[in-house]
Amino acid sequence: MGISRRIPLKTALNVTVVFKAAFVFFMGYEQIGALYSTGFLALVLAAFLMEWRGWRHPPRLLVNLAASAALLTIFTRVRRNYIVEALMEALLLMIAVKMLENKRYRDYVQIVALGLGTIVCYALLSIDKTFIIYSFGMGFASTMILLLGTWFDKDESASVSFAEIRQLTARAGAIFCVMMPVCFLLFFGLPRSASPLFGTRGGYGSATTGFSDQVRLGDSSSVQTSKKLAFRAEMEELRTRPYWRGVVLDVFDGNVWIASRNSPDRGLFIPDPNALRVEQQIFLEPGSRGYLFAVDHPVSIGGVETIPDGDGIFRVRGRDFGRRLQYHAVSAVSSQMRPLSGRINRGRYLSLPGNFMPRLAALVADVARGATDGEKISEIMRFLSSPEFTYTLDELPSGRDALERFIFEHKKGHCEYYASAMGVMLRMAGVPARLVTGYRGGLYYQVGRYYIVQEQNAHIWVEAWDEAIGAWVRLDPTPVGGAGGDDVMSALELYLDYLDYQWSKMVLNYNLEKQLNIFRNLREIIRNPRASLTPTRDGFRRIGGALSVPAAALAALAACIALFYAAVSMGSRRHDIVLLREFLRVMRRNGYHKHESEGLSEFLERVDNAPLRAAAAKFTREFEELYFKDAPIDAAARKRLKGHIDAIGRLRFRE
Amino acid sequence: MDTFNAPLFAANPRVKETLARLAPTVHGKDSALIKILACIFSDGHLLLEDLPGLGKTTLAIAVARVLGLDFGRIQCTNDLLPADITGLNIFKAEKGEFEFHPGPIFNHLVLVDEVNRATPKTQSALLEAMGEEQATIDGTTYRLPRPFFVVATQNPVEHSGTFPLPESQMDRFMMKVSIGYPSRNAEREILRVGSRKNDLDKIEPLFSPDGIVRIQGEIRNGVKASDKILDYVLNLTEKTRASFDIVAGISTRGAMLLLNLAKSLAWMQNRDYVIPEDVKAMADDVLLHRIQLKQGSESTKREALRAILSDIPAIA
Numbered sequence: 001m002g003i004s005r006r007i008p009l010k011t012a013l014n015v016t017v018v019f020k021a022a023f024v025f026f027m028g029y030e031q032i033g034a035l036y037s038t039g040f041l042a043l044v045l046a047a048f049l050m051e052w053r054g055w056r057h058p059p060r061l062l063v064n065l066a067a068s069a070a071l072l073t074i075f076t077r078v079r080r081n082y083i084v085e086a087l088m089e090a091l092l093l094m095i096a097v098k099m100l101e102n103k104r105y106r107d108y109v110q111i112v113a114l115g116l117g118t119i120v121c122y123a124l125l126s127i128d129k130t131f132i133i134y135s136f137g138m139g140f141a142s143t144m145i146l147l148l149g150t151w152f153d154k155d156e157s158a159s160v161s162f163a164e165i166r167q168l169t170a171r172a173g174a175i176f177c178v179m180m181p182v183c184f185l186l187f188f189g190l191p192r193s194a195s196p197l198f199g200t201r202g203g204y205g206s207a208t209t210g211f212s213d214q215v216r217l218g219d220s221s222s223v224q225t226s227k228k229l230a231f232r233a234e235m236e237e238l239r240t241r242p243y244w245r246g247v248v249l250d251v252f253d254g255n256v257w258i259a260s261r262n263s264p265d266r267g268l269f270i271p272d273p274n275a276l277r278v279e280q281q282i283f284l285e286p287g288s289r290g291y292l293f294a295v296d297h298p299v300s301i302g303g304v305e306t307i308p309d310g311d312g313i314f315r316v317r318g319r320d321f322g323r324r325l326q327y328h329a330v331s332a333v334s335s336q337m338r339p340l341s342g343r344i345n346r347g348r349y350l351s352l353p354g355n356f357m358p359r360l361a362a363l364v365a366d367v368a369r370g371a372t373d374g375e376k377i378s379e380i381m382r383f384l385s386s387p388e389f390t391y392t393l394d395e396l397p398s399g400r401d402a403l404e405r406f407i408f409e410h411k412k413g414h415c416e417y418y419a420s421a422m423g424v425m426l427r428m429a430g431v432p433a434r435l436v437t438g439y440r441g442g443l444y445y446q447v448g449r450y451y452i453v454q455e456q457n458a459h460i461w462v463e464a465w466d467e468a469i470g471a472w473v474r475l476d477p478t479p480v481g482g483a484g485g486d487d488v489m490s491a492l493e494l495y496l497d498y499l500d501y502q503w504s505k506m507v508l509n510y511n512l513e514k515q516l517n518i519f520r521n522l523r524e525i526i527r528n529p530r531a532s533l534t535p536t537r538d539g540f541r542r543i544g545g546a547l548s549v550p551a552a553a554l555a556a557l558a559a560c561i562a563l564f565y566a567a568v569s570m571g572s573r574r575h576d577i578v579l580l581r582e583f584l585r586v587m588r589r590n591g592y593h594k595h596e597s598e599g600l601s602e603f604l605e606r607v608d609n610a611p612l613r614a615a616a617a618k619f620t621r622e623f624e625e626l627y628f629k630d631a632p633i634d635a636a637a638r639k640r641l642k643g644h645i646d647a648i649g650r651l652r653f654r655e
Numbered sequence: 656m657d658t659f660n661a662p663l664f665a666a667n668p669r670v671k672e673t674l675a676r677l678a679p680t681v682h683g684k685d686s687a688l689i690k691i692l693a694c695i696f697s698d699g700h701l702l703l704e705d706l707p708g709l710g711k712t713t714l715a716i717a718v719a720r721v722l723g724l725d726f727g728r729i730q731c732t733n734d735l736l737p738a739d740i741t742g743l744n745i746f747k748a749e750k751g752e753f754e755f756h757p758g759p760i761f762n763h764l765v766l767v768d769e770v771n772r773a774t775p776k777t778q779s780a781l782l783e784a785m786g787e788e789q790a791t792i793d794g795t796t797y798r799l800p801r802p803f804f805v806v807a808t809q810n811p812v813e814h815s816g817t818f819p820l821p822e823s824q825m826d827r828f829m830m831k832v833s834i835g836y837p838s839r840n841a842e843r844e845i846l847r848v849g850s851r852k853n854d855l856d857k858i859e860p861l862f863s864p865d866g867i868v869r870i871q872g873e874i875r876n877g878v879k880a881s882d883k884i885l886d887y888v889l890n891l892t893e894k895t896r897a898s899f900d901i902v903a904g905i906s907t908r909g910a911m912l913l914l915n916l917a918k919s920l921a922w923m924q925n926r927d928y929v930i931p932e933d934v935k936a937m938a939d940d941v942l943l944h945r946i947q948l949k950q951g952s953e954s955t956k957r958e959a960l961r962a963i964l965s966d967i968p969a970i971a
Contacts, residue, residue: 580970624928
């Protein structure tokens with residue numbers, strides 16, 4: 001049997017505190033900046049070093065004065081939109097100050113409490129999923145600190161072997177596992193909105209997006225390479241590359257394509273009866289400017305309050321764009337769109353500025369010689385698909401004559417150039433035309449059964465009116481392999497996206513109202529369990545709801561209650577253990593350590609201090625009888641045994 | 656554990672009185688006495704292994720007296736025949752028929768001195784009687800009296816001309832105990848007073864054969880061995896089986912006997928529940944002659960068992 005290495009208990013405790021402080025540092029780093037939190041970490045590490053090396057603690061008065069001054073500066077910085085951050089700064093400072101002090105048990109408990117405050121602040125500032133990691137890490141570290149701290153309280157000079165640390169770690173883990181349902185409940189129960197309650201950092205106002213509701217040539221090109229998520233659509237996989245309809249741009253002023261609002265002739269359409277109907281559950285990231293995307297063309301959108309703009313365009317009511325949205329859409333997958341009235345305001349879709357680009361007009365007159373709309377369309381399409389036209393995102397023509405230079409000289413561009421060119425050419429040829437912006441393609445993730453659409457999928461295409469069939473026909477002149485090319489993601493990336501998707505689905509798209517409902521339902525169940533269990537008319541809906549997040553939270557609560565009761569009932573059986581531990585602790589204080597393999601009577605025989613032995617015998621005798629006869633330890637017995645233990649404790653002070 | 660904390664046994668008035676009555680004759684042999692009593696109350700047999708002259712016989716006679724039991728003695732030699740133990744049928748000419756003359760085995764307490772001097776044939780006749788609690792002579796089966804208790808002795812040093820008991824025969828004995836040398840004080844007392852053998856007759860019995868049978872039942876049914884204790888015993892047997900040093904671990908019978916003895920020990924301390932210390936106190940005497948080491952002597956065996964015991968949590 002080798003003698004295992006032992007380290008001072010205080011060192012073990014301080015290491016745990018530093019471990020916990022690391023989490024605090026990361027949270028601070030994320031929310032209140034690198035400089036401040038690095039300062040915090042430096043202080044913590046200095047304190048640890050100081051204690052480890054046995055240097056003298058700085059005078060308490062000095063530390064407290066410095067801390068007060070720092071606190072004062074922090075509080076002068078409090079503004080209406082800088083409350084939580086300031087609080088967090090203060091908490092970090094206080095933790096660091098606590099670390100610098102010569103710590104006793106009380107101080108460790110205070111560090112745990114301050115850490116708890118930090119994580120609450122963090123929860124208010126962030127909706128990031130790292131919250132789970134932080135709360136787990138902090139929770140575990142706190143449990144460990146409290147466990148070690150309790151020991152430390154009894155015997156400040158104690159040392160601890162690695163085996164004991166391992167054992168304690170396992171125990172802290174177990175305790176924390178029991179606490180976990182509570183954590184989850186708190187997490188789901190705390191009012192969390194889809195956007196952070198406070199924080200401005202990482203807000204959505206500045207979100208870049210490839211989508212825009214107007215097209216000005218030579219304006220944006222960099223956005224199209226962004227892999228930023230635009231939205232996810234839970235649906236079956238389509239056989240063709242999906243077009244996600246966003247906005248119709250019907251007005252062209254010679255420079256910019258824009259969408260007209262509330263024009264009277266934009267209207268309803270008849271979905272193609274033969275077209276495939278697809279239902280989609282769409283999780284839209286912030287930044288869509290209120291437009292709700294769906295597979296071209298959307299027939300109806302529900303789940304959010306919408307303003308139907310006609311032409312298959314839907315906007316969300318209100319100007320709450322900085323939110324994630326979840327909605328349900330039904331689309332008819334078709335490249336043709338037939339207005340309900342059967343006709344359109346041709347003039348509107350043919351209008352061009354007077355004497356617009358005569359050189360191009362001459363070219364169009366030359367290219368589109370066909371008699372019918374359909375022939376003109378295919379001629380122009382053929383012209384733009386000729387091999388000399390290629391795709392690029394760099395060195396794009398810009399300025400007022402960008403379009404002409406694109407067609408005659410450059411012959412290189414991205415979807416905006418091609419769509420714009422085709423729209424203008426169609427109008428010149430007398431074919432009503434408009435541009436549609438949205439997204440094209442996306443990655444379909446088979447496991448999650450959803451499309452991942454990124455900003456680089458942003459796209460613009462053309463709709464031309466074919467008088468012969470009386471419908472808008474979708475045309476996409478942009479060369480393939482260019483814009484909106486589907487990116488390839490590794491399996492890992494896909495899986496990470498899936499986790500992220502589940503996170504936003506379960507947590508973020510989960511608004512205050514629903515949470516309030518959970519609590520209302522819970523209260524109902526607790527108040528009148530029988531009534532709430534009787535089947536109701538909407539029983540089926542409830543069963544459907546059983547798969548939803550509220551139900552999961554309910555289940556978590558139920559599990560929590562069950563665990564609590566299990567703990568209570570186990571506690572009643574484990575009173576013996578608690579009492580025994582207490583007894584052995586008191587005996588330890590008197591210098592008698594019971595070996596694990598020792599029975600109580602045997603242990604008692606070793607006690608050579610007569611009064612102590614007599615006092616301990618009282619406990620031992622009664623306890624053994626109850627314990628080895630498997631007798632339940634009721635309240636009276638507990639009280640008696642506790643009395644015996646207290647008597648032993650008093651004995652010590654009399655000495 | 657070699658010594659008992661005698662004051663603990665004062666809790667049971669009858670045990671206290673027994674120890675008090677025997678004190679003048681068997682100086683300082685309280686531990687051995689307690690073991691013998693526990694063995695009797697557990698309905699088992701005892702093997703005393705000691706050098707001659709340490710008071711084995713005195714102890715056995717004294718116990719028989721105080722328990723109110725008939726006492727029979729067999730001095731084993733290599734020409735001892737089974738019939739010398741069990742008894743034999745003798746033809747009575749005047750009646751014209753055979754008459755059964757019971758041997759020394761038909762006593763409640765039988766002292767078999769130097770059992771390893773008897774031939775294997777005689778040994779097995781004795782041990783069979785111990786196991787079956789009956790003896791068959793010329794086709795007739797005679798029940799042995801109840802309670803029936805054998806104390807066999809053997810000399811651990813002397814080997815020439817002996818027939819050591821095989822392991823399986825050793826298993827018939829519930830305990831193997833050695834008295835050991837008396838303490839200096841006790842020995843001085845013996846030297847001062849001289850042999851008290853004559854006083855043995857003066858010991859008044861405290862028990863009766865029927866009373867002992869009743870006590871055996873009382874212990875069997877009245878003393879509680881909680882699952883915690885059963886687990887303790889099971890842990891112990893498991894560890895002997897898993898131990899690398901031990902050829903074969905404790906048998907189920909060994910575990911059962913250990914538990915029975917622990918119960919008796921608890922009863923003797925006026926408890927109606929077993930504590931781990933009861934098991935521990937008996938472990939050496941019950942288990943040591945039941946385990947064989949791959950290598951090493953008797954004392955390493957003791958060490959091995961001690962190591963195992965110190966590895967098992969006693970409580971909680």
